[in-house]
Amino acid sequence: MLKAALLSLLAFLGLVRGFDLAALPAPAGAQNGASATERQALRALTSDVSKGGVTIEGERLFTVGKDLPWNAIAKRIDNLARERGAKPVALPGADPGKKLAQAWRAGDGRGVMVAMVRTPGGGAVAYFGVRFTGD
Amino acid sequence: MLEAAGAAAGVASRFNLDSLLAGSAVSIPGFRIPIDGMGGGVAKPAEVRFDAADLYGAQGPQAADIRQDALGDCYFVATLGAVARQQPDAIRNMISFDARTGNFTVQLHDGDGNPQSVQVTQAELEDNLARSGGSTADNTxxxxxIWPAVAETAYAKVHDSNPADGLAEGYNAIANGGWPQDAMQAITGDRGDEIRYSEGFFESENSALDRMAGQVDAALSNGRPVTLWTVPENRSLWDKIRGNEGTQDGLVDNHVYTVEGVHKNADGEWMVSVRNPWSTNMNVGEGHDTASATMEVPLRTLVDTGGAEAFTAGPAPR
Structure with missing residues (x-):
């Protein structure tokens, strides 16, 4: 708790780059935005893999091409998360390769979930700022 | 291999001439010949989509057949790529196909290096493709x-306590990271040797780099498969506080690459050529993104930044 408070203070003072939605780089070559259908599918995926264990508090949506694999998207965020002290979360509904979603949790009970649904042109990707319910 | 347009279902069926000559059954549109007799009971019909002719391309098994898409098993598929590059016959000898059953058999090794035979069914292969596994088949x-998919499926299967209910458990076990030496052992039966940077007490950096590069070069020259395990580069305390990334080497952190070679460039610097199992180096985010699957990185940079944990050199050809 003390660590979380200290991090919050340092973040407030601008001395710590937080692990939050705004700080994440977009996937390489991505276009901003996704269709309403894709957005709905991404939100449904998030709810499914987390078994309702997260509340979405913010979102950034992207469209990516076929040449960018899911692993490249998730790995970059994973490396940033670890660098900034966030920890990966085991998702209860995980199904590798079929449900493309990963989540990381920072010290304040909030975090980020990245999800992707496949589209004919490649994929729709969401960065969701989430709060982990049950805290 | 003849291909004919499918029947009412619109599914292309494949006639396997080898299977016909071997006397095994194949699937013909509208007339399924059962090929899998389960324990003497009613035989189950089966579509045989993948067979021995689908395992390799015209040039045999090669690292370019690897494309890691949606499963987090870089340590495994990068090692497959390294073995394919250095010892393609080892890949050929690892996988066999039974035309009678439509199953593939993969020879992996357990944690003690003992041979471990794993059957992979057509359905399990289709499942791997549905998961966008480590082959190019799910992309093309x-x-x-199909050999990377067969091997990867087998690896997931040995990590699954009940394959009869699907391989989600097995993929959960293998697709969230792993260790290069574990993969080397599973594939070759030998954990291999780690080559790490070190400087002797009075040794210069140049000498230590020569020694390290020499070890990697010798391993490759001797036909040994080599991978590179990368980790986050060193950061100063201020970099950590500010969330800055420090000096970057251009490679993905916490990843495993297939090593293709080491050589000295025109400036006399050792360069390491590596292949990303992603088949691309886009979205690495370290200032050297490229669509090419391969990259060259100065060995000195890897050492100075601390971004290279170790090379893993597998066994020589048997």
Missing amino acids: GLDGP
């Missing part, structure tokens, strides 16, 4: 080269 829509 073609039926091959």
Whole structure:
């Protein structure tokens, strides 16, 4: 708790780059935005893999091409998360390769979930700022 | 291999001439010949989509057949790529196909290096493709080269306590990271040797780099498969506080690459050529993104930044 408070203070003072939605780089070559259908599918995926264990508090949506694999998207965020002290979360509904979603949790009970649904042109990707319910 | 347009279902069926000559059954539109007799009971019909002819391309098993898409098993598929590059016959000898059953058999090794035979069914292969596994087949829509999918499926299967209910458990076990030496042992039966940077007490950096590069070069020259395990580069305390990334080497952190070679460039610097199992180096985010699957990185940079944990050199050809 003390660590979380200290991090919050340092973040407030601008001395710590937080692990939050705004700080994440977009996937390489991505276009901003996704269709309403894709957005709905991404939100449904998030709810499914987390078994309702997260509340979405913010979102950034992207469209990516076929040449960018899911692993490249998730790995970059994973490396940033670890660098900034966030920890990966085991998702209860995980199904590798079929449900493309990963989540990381920072010290304040909030975090980020990245999800992707496949589209004919490649994929729709969401960065969701989430709060982990049950805290 | 003849291909004929499918029947009412619109599904292309494949006639396997080898299977016909071997006397095994194949699937013909509208007239399924059962090929899998389960314990003497009623035989189950089966579609045989993948067979021995789909395992490799015209040039045999190669690292370029690897494309890691949606499973987090870089340590495994990068090692497959390294073995394919250095010892393609080892890949050929690892996988066999039974035309009678439509199953593939993969020879992996357990944690003690003992041989471990694993059957992979057509359905399990289709499942691997549905998961966008480590082959190119799920990207191209073609039926091959399928050998990475076969090997990866087998690896997931040995980590699954009940394959009869699907391989989600097995993929959960293998697709969230792993260790290069574990993969080397599973594939070759030998954990291999780690080559790490070190400086002797009075040794210069140049000498230590020469020694390290020499070890990697010798391993490759001797036909040994080599991978590179990368980790986050060193950061100063201020970098950590500010969330800055420090000096970057251009490679993905916490990843495993297939090593293709080491050589000295025109300036006399050792360069390491590596292949990303992603088949691309886009979205690495370290200032050297490229669509090419391969990259060259100065060995000195890897050492100075601390971004290289170790090379893993597998066994020589048997």
